[in-house]
Amino acid sequence: MDLKKRNNLILITAAVAIFLLTMIDSISIKKFTRSEMMMDTLVEISVFGMGKDKKKLENAIDSAFTEIDRIEKLMSRFIVTSEIAEINASDSDEIYISSETAYILQNSQVISDLTGGAFDVTLAELMELWGFTGDSPSVPDKSAIERLMKHTGNEKYSVSGIDTIYRVKLEDPEVKIDLGGIAKGYAIKRAAEVLKESGVKSAMVDAGGDIVVIGNKKGKPFNVGIKSPDGEGIIGVIGAEDIAIVTSGDYERFFIEGGVKYHHIIDPATGYPARKCKSVTIIADDALVADALSTAVFVMGAEAGIQLVDGLDEVEAMIIDSDDEAHFSQNAHKYIKLKEKE
Template identity: 40%
Template sequence: MVSLTPTARLITLFTPALLLLLAMPAQARWQQQDWDVMGTRASVTLWSEQDAAPLFDALKEEMARLNALLSPWVESSELARVNAHAGETTQTISVEFYQLLARSLDYYQLTDGAFDITFASAGHLYDYREGKAPNDTQLAAANQHIGADRIELTAPDKVRFRDPGTRIDLGGIAKGYAIDQGIALLKEAGVEHAYLSLGGDSYVLGDHRGRPWEVGIQHPRSKQDIAMKLPMADLAMSTSGDYQRYFIQDGRRIHHILSPKTGKSIDGLASVTVLCDNSIDADALSTSVFVLGADKGLALINRLPETSAIIIDREGNVTYSNDLTGG
């Protein structure tokens, strides 16, 4: 019989426990990260037993990819190429880009033209950083090129513009799509509780470990204040507001949500929040309701299943869709 030294016995005694400890995952905890992308601030908070750094990197990579695909300010983006050449010759595009264009045209029809990605035909004339807006003559010329019926799609990967002066911008749908892509990535990784936001768009995955998430709607006239908090779980939220990109000119608020009919900023509302099952729809609908106005916008929302809206006008009055009031 082989005798063990005291040291050897001590190691033998504790080896199973040490192996078990090494095999156990890291202690589950909330992990969070912020970064800048797509012209705004992205933020993610999630519950995981593992180090979430690889997941954060994957989210950053996916959103950077979408920015490179959809940004009008990146010269090599697919959107920039289409704007530059689709008015001259038919362009071959990725299936992903084609599907986003098709989805945008569906919303053009659903909203009677309120959601119109060709607003960019006038929108590119605004410079919100420099506080510059086009004059009436410039707008009148640009408005002749607005109208999504000028976009011709041929499945599965072709697009052309019937009007060479037409431009598009997917700003009313791109961030919502990016959120949905990010949530799909988190689900694939097994994450069950998370909050992902990108500017005014967000999605809560699961609950907050036994209680709802509380997501705030920014006060449209105070960056530091919250207008109201909403309890949420497994739900998308998008807020469109006249405070996100704007400047004041001759006493008028010039902001980025433009009327497809006039090419000018929409007056009347300060904030529209839409809640539904996915972020791409919430994003498109919050823009659409803002353009339609409170009455027509709520009439649209009240026709759609599992969709809610909260509207704040410039006087601070709050209006809700029927499902939130019991109507």
């Protein structure tokens, strides 16, 4: 074979190789990830899909972030233009709200009833008093806590509405709302719905450890570690497929005074940090429910918490109590694989 023909053969082979490379690249499953600081935490959205769908998947991620941003602007009490800030600042005892905020407030009352008041969205003033939202938290005077406790409780507000006109009525003008225990769950739930509407089949929405998983990852469940409440590392791994996972722990926001640790999960019955648990992980098909229940079960403690969860469909729990003992709901072991102690 002469030199010219050989060169041609090499060129054709190279072209075919490059074509194959491009083809394989476009149909191979890739991960597309973006992170943003939102809702006072890091939100990371990872989507898995074919390289050829890159633009579509990146647009889906954009839309999901836009949805989270919209919900934060609607429901954060720290954003003065939000509906919750307007309710808290209003002189009127009846305020018009969107159907979406009404939906969250109504769900908050349902979960409050279900948990005997352990879930309560009226603790905004108490959180301010403890200083968990400010720069210098400290243990407040007992009398100040008792004074504010008179203005808390989910019975202090009611929601009514017909068609698209909804109102919240404050039974106590001094009650202040904080949706911190439920709105993040709703936001990641909505972000996952937006991703699905955009055609995403495999994804993870992770807002500082509050997680929604869509589908699986290349045919296998996503692996989500459960942080150890004490010290380093993880205590178990959840095999996650089409579920939401939310954990509440006493290690996420706290201060130490007089050698005592005070964390941010306040027991609505006492006005002081709840002391029965160190961490509660809820696995549910609905992130809103998982978010609210993780806080409520933390307050209720292991015995009452497991009893509650076992009575609910599509909800599982793992609880580490204040004595470091692990408690599981009936079917939690289907999802959770405990890590062997090193």
